[in-house]
Amino acid sequence: MENVIIGIDLGGTRLRIGAVSSDHQMADPFVTETAIVANAEDTVRKLCELIEEYQANGYAGRVDAISIGVPSSVECDKETVICTTNIRNQAGEVVFLHTNLARQIREYFQVPVFVNNDVNNILLYDIAANHLEEKKIVVGIYIGTGVGSAVVIDGKPLEGRNGAQLDLGHIPYFGGDVSCSCGKRGCCECYASGWRLQQIREEFYPDTDIKDMFTRHREEAPIKEFIHACAHVYAVMATIFNPDTMIVGGGVPEMADFPREAFERAVNESTGRDVMAYGFDYLYSKEYVGKGVIGAAVFAQMRLETMRK
Numbered sequence: 036m037e038n039v040i041i042g043i044d045l046g047g048t049r050l051r052i053g054a055v056s057s058d059h060q061m062a063d064p065f066v067t068e069t070a071i072v073a074n075a076e077d078t079v080r081k082l083c084e085l086i087e088e089y090q091a092n093g094y095a096g097r098v099d100a101i102s103i104g105v106p107s108s109v110e111c112d113k114e115t116v117i118c119t120t121n122i123r124n125q126a127g128e129v130v131f132l133h134t135n136l137a138r139q140i141r142e143y144f145q146v147p148v149f150v151n152n153d154v155n156n157i158l159l160y161d162i163a164a165n166h167l168e169e170k171k172i173v174v175g176i177y178i179g180t181g182v183g184s185a186v187v188i189d190g191k192p193l194e195g196r197n198g199a200q201l202d203l204g205h206i207p208y209f210g211g212d213v214s215c216s217c218g219k220r221g222c223c224e225c226y227a228s229g230w231r232l233q234q235i236r237e238e239f240y241p242d243t244d245i246k247d248m249f250t251r252h253r254e255e256a257p258i259k260e261f262i263h264a265c266a267h268v269y270a271v272m273a274t275i276f277n278p279d280t281m282i283v284g285g286g287v288p289e290m291a292d293f294p295r296e297a298f299e300r301a302v303n304e305s306t307g308r309d310v311m312a313y314g315f316d317y318l319y320s321k322e323y324v325g326k327g328v329i330g331a332a333v334f335a336q337m338r339l340e341t342m343r344k
């Protein structure tokens with residue numbers, strides 16, 4: 036049996052565990068509620084037990100590494116989770132706050148363990164799935180409930196001094212005064228996010244199902260304005276990075292009838308002229324539940340290769 040990497044996508048709501056082969060095929064994943072881990076007395080031990088259970092029931096092959104994606108920034112050691120605002124226990128407390136998540140799992144399984152931001156992993160998946168490994172700069176912006184972003188330069192994910200880079204949901208929109216969940220005002224997430232789309236639905240289209248918002252209302256002012264707000268985020272990043280490829284993903288652009296043409300026109304119009312003299316490709320991330328798990332494995336592969344050098 037071929038060696039595998041155990042990829043884990045520890046999301047705000049769901050936890051997915053899957054064995055991934057070296058050619059990025061995922062065995063049947065185990066899926067459960069994140070709350071099972073969040074509310075456990077010893078959260079990391081609970082996670083170890085679930086991994087063990089998955090191995091026992093599903094995949095018996097040799098494990099090269101375990102790799103976990105989390106909805107948080109991760110320190111440059113790729114072990115320490117900075118703050119999982121979206122994963123809280125029953126008492127409402129943040130579950131991982133400057134927590135070394137890798138150490139205990141490594142000691143338990145005696146294999147290398149890596150932790151990475153989930154959006155970063157999803158970008159690595161999109162790059163692998165679309166064969167963009169040779170590109171100089173790929174920018175991924177994922178608009179879901181919030182806004183996530185990652186950038187890969189010459190094959191390497193961009194990393195700040197502490198690992199807290201690209202907190203794109205909280206870049207300020209000039210003049211914006213809507214209160215953000217982070218405590219600031221006028222963050223882009225207040226204007227360009229699934230959260231905002233829900234608000235628009237409640238205010239203007241209470242009879243429309245969220246999934247039909249673009250199908251039914253894409254030609255109307257509130258949605259046009261929303262698309263412009265989303266385009267603005269992409270234009271800022273395109274202007275900064277002069278990318279080969281701009282990956283557009285997340286729950287919002289993956290919805291039915293997302294107006295791609297109007298969106299791209301708005302991005303192109305707002306992007307700096309020097310960048311637009313060269314242009315860039317748009318690539319739409321496809322909805323697929325295995326992205327986070329396989330992306331985590333791709334990340335581990337990269338790290339294992341660097342360790343071997």
Ligand SMILES: [Zn+2]
Nearest residue numbers: 205215217222
């Ligand atoms: Zn904010």
